[in-house]
Amino acid sequence: MDNKTKIPVYILSGFLGSGKTTVLLNMLEHCKNKGQHPGIILNELGQENVEGHLFEDKKVVELLNGCICCTIQDDLKETMDNLIAEMDSSPLDVLFIEGTGVANPLEIQESLLSKPYIDQFEIMSIITVLDASHYLEYQSVFSSSAEVRKLMKEQMVCGSLLLLNKTDLIRSEQLDKVIQKITKIAGVETELVKCSYGQIEAGMLFEKRFQSISIGKQHSDIDHHHHHHSTVQAIKLEDFPAFQQKTFEKWLKQLPNNVLRGKGIVEIENSNQFYSFQYASKKVTFTPVPSTLNKKNIIILIGTGLNNEAMNSHCKQLLEGI
Known part of the structure; x- marks a missing residue:
C-alpha cells in the first residue's frame, strides 16, 4: 500500500x-x-x-x-x-x-x-x-x-x-x-x-x-518505557439517587484537590432527565443525555491516591449528605 x-x-x-x-x-x-x-x-x-x-x-x-x-x-x-x-x-x-x-x-x-x-x-x-x-x-x-x-x-x-x-x-x-x-x-x-x-x-x-x-x-x-502515572487511578461511584443540580455542584467543588477530573451521568431531581457532566479545573458543565438511551447514575473520579478506603468512604459520606 x-x-x-x-x-x-x-x-x-x-x-x-x-x-x-x-x-x-x-x-x-x-x-x-x-x-x-x-x-x-x-x-x-x-x-x-x-x-x-x-x-x-x-x-x-x-x-x-x-x-x-x-x-x-x-x-x-x-x-x-x-x-x-x-x-x-x-x-x-x-x-x-x-x-x-x-x-x-x-x-x-x-x-x-x-x-x-x-x-x-x-x-x-x-x-x-x-x-x-x-x-x-x-x-x-x-x-x-x-x-x-x-x-x-x-x-x-x-x-x-x-x-x-x-x-x-x-x-x-x-x-x-x-x-x-x-x-x-x-x-x-x-x-x-x-x-x-x-x-x-x-x-x-x-x-x-x-x-x-x-x-x-x-x-x-523522555525516560522511555518508564511510566509516570502509577499513582493516578479512577474510581467509580454508582447506585445513588437523583439529586438537585446545585447540591451536586457544591459536592464536586468540595472534593479534595487530588481529584483532578470527574465525569459521568446523573439524574437531576424533579427533572426526569439524565445529564452528562464534566468536572475539571473546579468547574462543572451539564449536557442533557438523549432520553432514548438507557442510562443510570454513575460518577467517575480520576486523580492521585484515589484507590483507597479513605477516599471511597469520603465520597460515600458526601453522597449520603446530599
Whole structure:
C-alpha cells in the first residue's frame, strides 16, 4: 500500500481535564461536514466509558480499564489489526486515537510506526491539549507531584501541535507566563495555538505536522518505557439517587484537590432527565443525555491516591449528605 492510500491518523494527547474530547468532537464535526467516515479509538482508565453517547453514530472502539501506552498496549494492536481486517467491508477515511489523560503518546506513536501498521496508517499529527488555567499549578513543586510534571513534559515533547486550551479562564499576564514555560520545555519549533472550548480553525488541526525523524529527539528527552502515572487511578461511584443540580455542584467543588477530573451521568431531581457532566479545573458543565438511551447514575473520579478506603468512604459520606 502506498502513501496515497494510507489512512491518516491523529493522536490526541493531554493531561486530565485539558479538553481532548472537546477537540475531538470539533474534528469529528469537520469530518461530518466533508462527508468522511472516521474511526475512533477511545482509551479510558476506568472500567466504563460515560461519554459513549457523544459518539453514538460513529465507529468507535473503547479500550477501558488501562492505558494504551503501557498496560493494555496489546489491546491497541489488536484493535488496529481488526481495523485492517475490516477495511474492505468498513473503510475509514481517517482515524482518531484519544489516549487517557496520563498516556505517553510516544508509545502509541511507536506502535503505529511498526509493521504492519506503518503500511496501512500514516500519523499526521500528535495534538497535545494543555489546560492554561491549571498549567502553573500542575508545574509547581508545591502543588503537584514529580510524576505529573514528568508526564506533562512527555506529552508536550511528543506533541507536533500544542493547543493551549481554556485561555479564557486566566489573565493575560498569567497566560504570557504559561506560554513562556511551555516554550522552554517544548521548544520554539513546536507550534503553540491558544484557544477556548477547544475551538481552533480546522485547517490547523488537520495539517500534517508529524515528522518521524523527531523520534530520536524524543528518546533523548523522555525516560522511555518508564511510566509516570502509577499513582493516578479512577474510581467509580454508582447506585445513588437523583439529586438537585446545585447540591451536586457544591459536592464536586468540595472534593479534595487530588481529584483532578470527574465525569459521568446523573439524574437531576424533579427533572426526569439524565445529564452528562464534566468536572475539571473546579468547574462543572451539564449536557442533557438523549432520553432514548438507557442510562443510570454513575460518577467517575480520576486523580492521585484515589484507590483507597479513605477516599471511597469520603465520597460515600458526601453522597449520603446530599
